[in-house]
Amino acid sequence: MQTIDEIRRTGEPTASEGRAVKPTPDSAELERGEKGEVGERAEDQAEGGRKGMRFWLIYLSLLLATFEAAVEQTALSTALPTIADDLHSTSPSWVANSFMIASTAAIPWSGGLAYIFGRRPVMLAGLGLFSLGSIVGGAAKNMTTMLAGRGIQGAGAGVIFAIVEIILSDLVPLSERGLYQAGFSATWSFASATGPLIGGAFASFDYRWLFWINPIMSLPIALCCVWVMKLKGPEDDMREKLAKMDWIGNLVFIPSMSVLILGIVWGGVDHPWRSAHVLATIVCGAAGLVAWFFIEKHWVKHPTVPFAAILNKTSLIGFVTTFLHGIVTMCVYYLWPAYFQSAKAASTIRSAVDFLPVVGLVSPVAVITGFSTNYLQAYKPQNIVGFVLLTVGVGLLALTTEATSTAGWVLIPMVVALGIGVIYAATVFPVLAPLPPDLAGQALAFQMLVRTFGMVLGTSIGLTVITNGLGKHLPQAYLDMVPDGVAGAYSSIPLIRTLEEPLKTEVRHAFAQALRIVWLVMVPFAGLALILSFFMDALPLNTAKDENFGVKQKKGGSPDDVEKADVPPAVASEDAQLYPTVSIAEATVRMA
Structure with missing residues (x-):
């Protein structure tokens, strides 16, 4: 009986249909009973597909690295007004943008370097850059130094974002990834959602500890990488490796x-x-x-853009919806806490606490989505439901005002939080489902690139829209009190709590109206992603992974030294071409 993965890999019917089927190297080795790597993996399957201790230590270190890097993306959302005031800056958006731009720029480099030098050296380099940037940012006495530190920190975070996804794709086939992707999605979403809470807590006494704590967290992750993460790497000479960049x-x-x-x-x-x-x-x-796109397409021998992936409709939709999700998510994470500090005149720490309804939903929903994908072996329904919730939820945020009750601001953002959580875990599957395992690493690096680019735009668009809105709604008496007028309005949020009535109410109302414009601007982005999600194909999930990378196996092949697989791995395609795809109905007929 032919599996769905074999049908998609070969595009040929089984021998029972009257045609000879050439056995793959894996099947041939198993038939001969050879005790190579494939034979050992078959024995692993017989033991129940359990993972060894090294696998779990590597997986834990990847989760911790993801957490500390993702926290830094959003932790400054509540601390940003405090930082801007302390460093006398009228352009606080660049504290966020410098991190995000450097992160986006580092992702394509890290994907290429991972294939040149292997996964572990790139992982350690990312941790080193992230720690160095954190030290510089924590010691900054002016905005120039702060931006330099955030840039270095962002570059390290970009490397981390890309390499952890690539390593996961090396270790786990797509058919199993729902379980493990749930952990990544939960960690990413929990870190992003709790970032404002953590930032508010530190900003209430010393925001600089937001930076200084990162090298402390990075140390055990780096030690785990050195001692445990013994992964396979490319064996080409250095000249051939550099030519692939x-x-x-x-x-x-x-x-x-x-x-x-x-x-x-x-x-x-x-x-x-x-x-x-x-x-x-x-x-x-x-x-x-x-121009970059055309250069990638026609001039570059080893492009960052995985054209084999973006020429596939479903993968392309996955990339675009990931980009749109990044725009909306980062806008919500940065500006919903600002609603409490401005329209509600709450303190920094109180705004972080009021953000908890979002924090409490995003991560568990991401976990449930990953488990449901693994159980149902389907991803399209989750994407559609997630973008429905995201579109409706961001529109509901526009109903909030400075007078919204506690029940209102607790319940209303729960809808958008559900959508954010679902989509965090869901978009990776349409990207990877049509692709062979040897394209997974490149596709994941590119997906992280478009996600981070979307986050950069989301932060920039959100802060630009609110600043323009404040210019229209803030009373002139308040603008006269703010250095640089409209340009410094967002940085002046801590000043609102000290105002006298009726000016205080007028300013709170102006911020609420400016934020309403932001949420309405976000609705088309989420709505476009919803429309696109209906056009993705519902494909079966691969059961293979790229065997060129992964955990090195020690002699003797003990269960703790090699990761277990449920099925023999597929042979990687030398040309990195897309596998022929068939419908589920056709695959079912062929299997019968």
Whole structure:
């Protein structure tokens, strides 16, 4: 009987249909009873598909690395006004944007370096950069030093984001990944959701500990990498390895993306939207990204963009919806806590506590989504339901005002939190389902790139929209009190609690109205993702993984030294071409 994965891999019927089927190397070895790696994996299967101790230690270290890097993306959302006030900055968005831009820029480099030098050295480099940037940021006495530290920190985080997903794809086939992806999705979503709470707690006494705690957390992860994470690596010589790097593409992508973000941040704040400064930067940045795509397609021998993946409809939809989810999610994470500090005139720590209804839902829902995907071996329903919740939920946020009751601001954001949690875990499956295992690492690195780029835009768009809205709604008496007027309005949020009535109520109302515009702007992004999710194909999940990377096996092959697999691994495609796909109905007929 032919499995669905074999049908998708070969596109050929079984021998029972009258055609000879050439046995794969795996099946041939099993038939001969050889005691190679495949034979040992078959024995592992007989033992129940359990994972060894090394596997779990590696998995735990990946979760911890994901947590500390993801926390830094959102922890500053509640601490940002405090940092801007302490360092006398009127452009607080760059504290977030410098991290996100550097993170986005590092992801394609880390994907290429992982294939050149192997997974462990790149993981250690990411932890080192993240710790160094944290030390610089924690010691910063001015905004220039802070931005430098955040940039270095973001580069390290970008490496971590990409490499942990790549290592997971090396260790676990897609058919099993729902269980393990649930842990990653839960960690990512829990870290992102608790970031504002952690940031508020530290900002209430000393925000610098948000940075200094990171090297302490990175140390045990690095030790685990050195002692336990003994992974396979490429055996090419250094010249061949360096030739596989996408030097030209990355050097075009990074400045193009930075210029585009600069134009968005400038718009309506430092310069009018129709000014030459804004239009020129946005047009040049967008043109640079278009040029980058064509350079990747026609000039680069080893491109960052996995064209075999984006030419597949379902994978492409997965990338686009991941990008749109990143925009909406980061906007919510940065500006919903700001609602409590501004419209509700809450303290920093109180705003973090009020954010708990979102924190309490995102992570468990991500776990449930991962388990449901693994149990049902299906992913399309989860994507559709998740984007319905995200679209409706972000629209409901527009109903909140400065007078919204406690029950209102507790219950209303729960809908968008459900959507965020579902989609955190769901979009990886349409990306990977149509692809062979040897494309998984590149596809995951690119998915992390588009997610992080979406987060950069989400932060920039959100802060730009609210600043423009405040320019229309804030009373002039308040703007006269704020250094730099409208440009410094967001940084002035801590000032609201000290105002006298009726000015205090007027300012709270202005912030609530500006935030309402932000949520309405986010609705089309979530709605577009919902429409696209209906067009993804419902494909079976692969049971194979890339055997070129993974846990090294010691001589003797003890259960603790090699990760167990439920089925013999598929042979990686040398050309990295897409497997032929068939419908579930056709696969069922062939299996019968």
